[in-house]
Amino acid sequence: MSSRISINRTGGHSYNPDPNGLGNTRPSAGYRSANPDDPLEKLRAFSKQLEDNVEILAQPLRPHLPAIGRFLIVVTFLEDALRITTQWSDQLWYLQVHRKFPWGLSHFFLLLNVLTMLTGSVAVILKRYTEYSVAGLLSVVIIQGFGYGLIFDLNFFLRNLSVIGGLFMVFSDSMVSRKSNFAGLPSFSETDRRKYFLLAGRILLIFLFLGFMIQGTWSIGRVFVSIIGLAACAMVAVGFKAKWSASFLVIVLSIFNVFINNWWSVHSAHPTRDFLKYDFFQTLSIVGGLILLVNMGPGGLSVDEKKKTY
Template sequence: MFAMSIGSALAIAKKKTEIGVGLLFSSVIIQTFGYGLLFNFSVLMRNLSIIGGLLMLLADSLNASKRTTIYAGLPNINQKDKSIFLLNGEFTVTRVLVIVVSFFSCVMVVIGFKAKYSAWLLIAVLSVGNFLLNNWWSLHHQDHLRDFIKYDFFQTLSIMGGFLLLANIGAGEFSMDEKKKNF
């Protein structure tokens, strides 16, 4: 516990990051062997992802002398790209309405209040948005963006599948809708 606290503090403060990474790495290894979880697949995958993050932190700290910005791992963007990331200030009434309705629908799904109706509403919003924004079929088959947009399309499709499952089965026994039935 002490080594993890010191290692985390050193990594966050960006002072002697190599020592902090070493302490955190040793904590991960000691915990794995100490608790006898070496052959547990889920723990192994979690530890591999933690070690990958620690290696990225180590590489970032070793490369710190060459970096000119104070932000770790963020690319420098020019003014032209910045306007793309800021949506060019195009907040129309429709866009704001869709954002607000989607946000409240997500909150309603999380707390389980009218979750089926909210799931259907989110399915409708995601369907329209997915076909308008992630139209990978309209790109040339050699375009390098096609694979990324195709991935986003099917990722959103899988989220819609989860909402379909929620709309079909319901929110479960801990939802507000179910608590209302018992009250």
């Protein structure tokens, strides 16, 4: 104990906490606690609380989210198959008169579409042969665009990009590892392929909202929703707070779908009924893709994932 005691000028004793001079007398430049009054800290705390609340509310549904997402993604294909079947003669008339399809080819085109959409959709729901099912549904999107002459329609193009994004999310959700069958070509692991398909799916999913922004009549409310929605789309694309932003888009698109694409309120003989119905079920498919994103997360190529390493 004597080494810790020193004698001062008055003869008294004083305590020296660092007798060997090993202490650092410079002011600390280390981590300082965050200022709770800082606006950025308040925003960060609010964001964290909101994420926790979303996580709590989604917890009972979480085991069912993959099944719900897969079903919603393929519901537009199921509805389209039903529509072609119930309007068979009208579909044949359109293809033969307006698209100049030969008699036999028009029948084959419609039958191939119906069978591919039904078998592919059921397989996706049951998680069977997912790679082949997704490839079949992707081919339907492409050949219908050319077959019906809608490939150069901007609204159709943007919507179907989002549907393709949803199919990519399905593919990522049930991807299995497979070695390359071609010698000399690089083979990707399941993790590598999954993160690239998740990135492509995230980017493609947001095109539906971009299509919503460029059509319709503008108002103050529409501008406000578009700005917030565009910010959420950017967050989904780069994978920043992806689960929160995807949840926000699910809510916005669901509300928009019910009030704007309300095909059930239009008379069955009205020509716009089929267009509204088509838009309604396509929007449901994009909502399904976003639900899968909420369940799986944004993947390795995202800001959220990179933040975990720093």
